[in-house]
Every structure is written in structure tokens, then in C-alpha cells.
Amino acid sequence: MTTTPTGARQPQKTTRRTGRRHSRRRNWAGGLAGWIWLVIVAVPLYWTLITSLKAQSRYYASNPLVPSAAPTLDNYRLVIESDFLRYFVNSIVVTAGAVAPAVVFSFMAAYAIVRGWHMRSLRAINRLFLLGLAIPLQATVIPVYLIIIKMHLYDSLLALILPSIAFAVPLSVLVLANFIRDVPKERFDSMRVDGATEWTTLWRLAAPLTRPAILTVTIFNALTIWNGFLLPLILTQSPGHRTLPLALWTFQGQYGVNVPAVLAAVVLTTLPLLVLYAFGRRQLLSGLTAGFSR
Numbered sequence: 001m002t003t004t005p006t007g008a009r010q011p012q013k014t015t016r017r018t019g020r021r022h023s024r025r026r027n028w029a030g031g032l033a034g035w036i037w038l039v040i041v042a043v044p045l046y047w048t049l050i051t052s053l054k055a056q057s058r059y060y061a062s063n064p065l066v067p068s069a070a071p072t073l074d075n076y077r078l079v080i081e082s083d084f085l086r087y088f089v090n091s092i093v094v095t096a097g098a099v100a101p102a103v104v105f106s107f108m109a110a111y112a113i114v115r116g117w118h119m120r121s122l123r124a125i126n127r128l129f130l131l132g133l134a135i136p137l138q139a140t141v142i143p144v145y146l147i148i149i150k151m152h153l154y155d156s157l158l159a160l161i162l163p164s165i166a167f168a169v170p171l172s173v174l175v176l177a178n179f180i181r182d183v184p185k186e187r188f189d190s191m192r193v194d195g196a197t198e199w200t201t202l203w204r205l206a207a208p209l210t211r212p213a214i215l216t217v218t219i220f221n222a223l224t225i226w227n228g229f230l231l232p233l234i235l236t237q238s239p240g241h242r243t244l245p246l247a248l249w250t251f252q253g254q255y256g257v258n259v260p261a262v263l264a265a266v267v268l269t270t271l272p273l274l275v276l277y278a279f280g281r282r283q284l285l286s287g288l289t290a291g292f293s294r
Contacts, residue, residue, distance in 0.1 A: 052076070052264040059260055075264035079251075084268065086240065087247040093157055094243060095225045098164035103218050105165075106172035107210075111202050113173070114180045115188070126177070132170035141234055148235055159235040160243070164225045172217040179213035180206055223273060244269045 047064060053071035054062065062068065109129070116122045144163050153159040183206060191201045207214070232246040239250075244265075251261040 048263045048266060051260055052267050054260050056258055056260050075258075075260045076268065078258075078261050079265045079268060082247075082250055083239065084247070084265070087242050087244045090157060090241060091226055091243045094160045094164065094228075095222050097157070097161040098168060098225050099218055099221045102165045102168040102172060102221055103214060106169050106217065107176050107207070107214060108202065109169070110173045110176035110180055111206055114177055115198070126173075129170045129173045132167075133174070137167055137230060141230065144231075145234055154235060155237045155241055157241055160228075160231050163231055163235070164228065168217075168221040168225070172221065175217050176210060176213050179210040183209050219276060222276065226273060 043065075050067045051059065051064065052075055053073070054068040055070075055072055055074065058068065109125070113122050113126045148154050148159045148163075153162070187205060187209075188201060191205055196204065227245060228243070229245040232241075232243045236242060236246070248262055248265050248269075251258040251265065
């Protein structure tokens with residue numbers, strides 16, 4: 001009978017103890033950086049909320065970081081009475097009218113690119129979409145303005161919807177194409193054996209399996225278009241076609257700015273985004289990372 005030396009097990013115990021010591025170590029630097037970043041993010045939000053509850057006459061006479069002793073909702077009442085509902089409806093129409101066509105078109109384009117990758121024309125179209133990611137919105141303002149003028153769409157909601165669709169498509173195609181590539185090829189082959197057409201395969205197979213990506217691009221594009229400021233500023237003129245970000249100018253006069261009213265409008269404008277993000281946060285983060293990490 002052979003015996004195992006007791007000293008042979010000693011390195012394992014040392015390794016375990018060392019691992020426990022490393023696991024008990026705390027990243028103080030990372031924790032401190034996290035708290036500092038939390039303060040940097042929270043202070044502007046806190047200032048926005050407490051300032052929106054201050055009277056305009058007391059805004060410059062009080063400490064900006066101290067809440068008002070007599071908070072008031074007059075600023076919110078002023079915002080709602082200043083055609084806020086009209087601007088809110090305009091933002092909903094522009095966001096929904098741009099997001100829905102952009103997502104549907106991007107999904108069909110991504111499916112065609114992935115399934116027809118052997119075709120040179122589709123590969124060229126994919127490179128064209130990737131090129132669209134490199135072109136910023138600011139660089140195309142003048143051409144877009146001239147096109148809208150030629151189409152007689154200036155100062156209309158459609159003038160905001162069409163460019164928003166164009167700028168939402170490239171990133172949506174990229175995200176959706178990465179998800180569709182992860183669908184096993186055998187599933188597409190089995191659908192073809194069963195006699196399904198490409199259209200049926202698109203909506204019966206690819207759409208359910210890529211639902212997280214579809215929700216991701218929907219939420220992301222909705223947030224981007226809802227916060228859009230440059231296109232409404234350039235392509236609209238009358239107050240009846242303003243969106244919420246542009247409507248903040250209503251509370252800016254020639255010689256002064258009603259800061260509490262502006263911040264009250266900011267709070268009301270942000271509420272729909274907070275609700276949308278609260279319901280789609282997990283889907284948005286998982287969808288943006290899953291397509292590139294698989």
C-alpha cells in the first residue's frame with residue numbers, strides 16, 4: 001500500500017486561502033469613482049426638480065441648491081397652458097410616424113442582406129448602410145433642407161418624419177442583421193423544405209426569434225427622435241408644428257429667460273422617456289450588447 005504525503009495537499013489549501021483573500025478585497029477606488037459619478041449625475045437632476053418648483057421672482061434671490069420654502073406648481077400650470085399638449089401630440093406623431101416605418105424597413109433590409117449575402121448587390125447595399133453611420137446629421141442639414149423645400153414639405157410634420165426615418169435606418173439594420181445571423185441556418189432550411197416562402201419565413205421565423213433586437217431598435221430610435229432638436233429647428237417655422245424640445249424656446253424672451261418654467265417643461269418632457277426607459281431598460285441593454293457579443 002502506498003501513502004500520499006500530507007505535504008502534497010498543502011498547496012491546494014494555500015491556493016484556496018489566497019483566493020478567499022482576493023475575493024474579500026474591495027475595490028475602493030472603483031467604489032469611490034462610482035459615488036463621484038452618481039453625485040455628478042444626481043446634482044443636475046436634483047437642481048432641475050427643485051428649481052421647477054420655485055417662483056420666478058424668487059429664483060435669483062435664493063440659493064440654487066436649496067429647495068424653496070414655499071414650493072409652487074405655477075410653472076407647470078404655465079407650461080400646460082402654453083400649448084404644451086399640442087407640442088406633446090406633435091412629438092408623438094413624429095416619433096411614431098418615423099419609428100414604425102424605420103423598424104419595419106430595417107428589419108426587411110437586414111433579412112435580405114443576411115439571407116442574400118452571396119449576392120454582390122446586397123453586399124454593396126450593406127456597405128451603403130454602414131457608410132450612413134459615418135455621416136453625422138449636422139453634415140446633411142443643408143441638403144436635407146433643400147430637398148424638403150423642393151418637395152414642398154417645409155413647415156410640416158412630414159418634413160420631420162422622412163429625415164428621421166433615413167437617419168434611423170443604418171444603425172437599425174446593423175443591429176438587426178447581427179441578430180438574424182445568429183438564427184441557425186437549419187431553421188431556415190426546414191422552413192423552405194416545408195414549402196414556406198421567404199415572406200412567410202421572414203414574419204413567422206425571423207421576426208419572433210429577433211424580437212429582442214426589434215424592441216431594442218424601437219426604443220433606441222424612439223428616444224433619439226423624441227429628443228431631436230436640430231431637424232425641428234431647421235425644417236419647421238410655425239408654432240403649430242413645434243415638438244417638445246423646440247417648444248422650450250417659448251419661455252425665452254428677448255431680455256430674459258423664465259428658468260423655472262423652462263425646467264418645468266424639461267421635467268414634463270422627460271416623463272414619457274422615463275416611463276419608456278423603465279419598461280424597456282432591460283430589453284434595451286441586453287439587445288444592444290447581445291448582438292455584438294455572441
